[in-house]
Amino acid sequence: MIDVDLQACVSDGSRRFDLAVRFASDAPVVALYGPSGAGKSLTLQAMAGLQRPTGGHVRIGGRTLFDAKRGVDVPVAERRVGYLFQHYALFPHLSVRDNVAFGLTHWWHRRPSPAQAERIDALIDSFGLASFAASRPASLSGGQQQRVALARALACAPSVLLLDEPFAALNPMLRQTLRSELAQVCAQWHTPVVMITHDVDDVLALADVVFVIEQGQAVREVDVRRGDGRELTQRALVHGWVAPAVTAAERSVRRWLGAPARG
Numbered sequence: 001m002i003d004v005d006l007q008a009c010v011s012d013g014s015r016r017f018d019l020a021v022r023f024a025s026d027a028p029v030v031a032l033y034g035p036s037g038a039g040k041s042l043t044l045q046a047m048a049g050l051q052r053p054t055g056g057h058v059r060i061g062g063r064t065l066f067d068a069k070r071g072v073d074v075p076v077a078e079r080r081v082g083y084l085f086q087h088y089a090l091f092p093h094l095s096v097r098d099n100v101a102f103g104l105t106h107w108w109h110r111r112p113s114p115a116q117a118e119r120i121d122a123l124i125d126s127f128g129l130a131s132f133a134a135s136r137p138a139s140l141s142g143g144q145q146q147r148v149a150l151a152r153a154l155a156c157a158p159s160v161l162l163l164d165e166p167f168a169a170l171n172p173m174l175r176q177t178l179r180s181e182l183a184q185v186c187a188q189w190h191t192p193v194v195m196i197t198h199d200v201d202d203v204l205a206l207a208d209v210v211f212v213i214e215q216g217q218a219v220r221e222v223d224v225r226r227g228d229g230r231e232l233t234q235r236a237l238v239h240g241w242v243a244p245a246v247t248a249a250e251r252s253v254r255r256w257l258g259a260p261a262r263g
């Protein structure tokens, strides 16, 4: 079960964005879908512990990673969350194998245990990377680099795999191949996935449930298998767990009027 209820605020001095996103699902693959700037990446970052929320909780498979009320904030390295960034972010000076092993060796400054080494080899095999294991990422194609990044995200036996637009940089044919490889590997390792995508084909091919994210909130839940959906925002407002998002237009009008900022 993935249970996320996050409030966060990011600001760079001139801009401010409020996140108040809440969703829960026990589906194997959950997609977050929505327009650019809606807060999807911030949501994944907060789940991984890379953004500090101001309130709420993150529970994965019954384990609490963050709970503002209870003062729980599990450090990033102990969350067992696999994270695939929008750009693969492979380490250019490390071989494919060392890139895959990175999460296991780097945080703990040690060699992988025999069981971990076995998992690394199995993942390298699953993604068809065995013949490149000693190569550096620069000598690999985009699709091969993406496979390395996926294998690396899965190496720590994560309790959830977070994917930020995993196929955006790939050509359509490669996308299709990687979708089915990913689906197979995640089913094989029983790893639930939360995936950001703008691509309806990703949703249809991989996701069981989609949450539509708009202006920092989950506004709609769609059951892909049943082809059914429901609005979430109305319920959210009735229960009062989330403030209505302050739009850029409203902020601007308030500034022009010299009125205090809301939210």
Ligand SMILES: Nc1ncnc2c1ncn2[C@@H]1O[C@H](COP(=O)(O)OP(=O)(O)OP(=O)(O)O)[C@@H](O)[C@H]1O
Pocket: 010, 011, 012, 013, 015, 016, 017, 034, 035, 036, 037, 038, 039, 040, 041, 042, 043
């Ligand atoms: N440090 C920050 N300071 C101010 N605003 C920020 C900061 N980080 C992110 N934002 C803003 O927060 C909003 C949500 O960002 P986020 O990256 O989560 O969007 P997204 O839904 O993932 O978009 P995309 O689909 O384009 O990747 C954006 O408007 C972004 O500009």
